[in-house]
Amino acid sequence: MSCNNSHLQDKTVVITGAGGRLGQRLVARFGEIGACVVSIGRVDTTQLALDLTKEAEVTDAFARIKDQYGRIDVLVHAVGMWNEWPLLDTRLEDWERMMRVNLTSSFLCFREAARHMLPEGGTLVGICARSGLEAALARGGAYAASKAGLLRLVEAVAAEYPVLRTYALAPSIIRYGKSTGTGVRADDLIELAIQLCSESAAALSGTALQAYGDR
Numbered sequence: 001m002s003c004n005n006s007h008l009q010d011k012t013v014v015i016t017g018a019g020g021r022l023g024q025r026l027v028a029r030f031g032e033i034g035a036c037v038v039s040i041g042r043v044d045t046t047q048l049a050l051d052l053t054k055e056a057e058v059t060d061a062f063a064r065i066k067d068q069y070g071r072i073d074v075l076v077h078a079v080g081m082w083n084e085w086p087l088l089d090t091r092l093e094d095w096e097r098m099m100r101v102n103l104t105s106s107f108l109c110f111r112e113a114a115r116h117m118l119p120e121g122g123t124l125v126g127i128c129a130r131s132g133l134e135a136a137l138a139r140g141g142a143y144a145a146s147k148a149g150l151l152r153l154v155e156a157v158a159a160e161y162p163v164l165r166t167y168a169l170a171p172s173i174i175r176y177g178k179s180t181g182t183g184v185r186a187d188d189l190i191e192l193a194i195q196l197c198s199e200s201a202a203a204l205s206g207t208a209l210q211a212y213g214d215r
Helices: 021-032 055-069 092-117 141-160 186-196 199-204
Strands: 012-016 036-041 074-077 122-127 164-171 208-211
Touching: 012 021, 012 055, 012 092, 021 036, 021 186, 036 055, 055 092, 074 092, 092 122, 092 141, 092 164, 122 141, 122 186, 141 164, 164 186, 164 199, 186 199, 186 208
Parallel strands: 012 036, 012 074, 074 122, 122 164, 164 208
Antiparallel strands: none
16 A cells, blocks of 8 residues: 555554445545555445444454554544434334444444554544534434434543543535535545544544534
């Protein structure tokens, strides 16, 4: 891999959800600026295909990454799902799946990445949402609760381990390609993730950055 002069040159960056629209762009962009990217997803096009809601699979994957690359410098956790249901029509299985995908996977990946980053330190970035940061929308209780939980996880990890720079990016609607309208461009969101991996962002650790774009 060819690397250029950037703060991420030759750093080991783990990107989850790498088979999704945002994840694919994260993998490509971090690679362009010189990071050694390890992509994780549920599809064969990623380097590691696994279920990030399963503890044993996550634990094994991060141990293998550490063994192969010698270190883990950055985790960008881009796994997530969205859906909406009226409260009275929300089945327990829907609620629990939302929590597993959006929150349990974040907990497992943050924990295992942190395990291999300590004591040297590293950067953890999760993808929150506007409705998890501010006011939830009607029919969106499960989604908003899962994203609000992620924000609290970010705050707790930053408070417990100051050597770990831990952040949440909170987009509104993510716009892809040439789409127009309200929301934040995917490319702009990715550049924010890259900036959070620099030493200059250390003072923001434990916070969620609003990335609402055009309102």
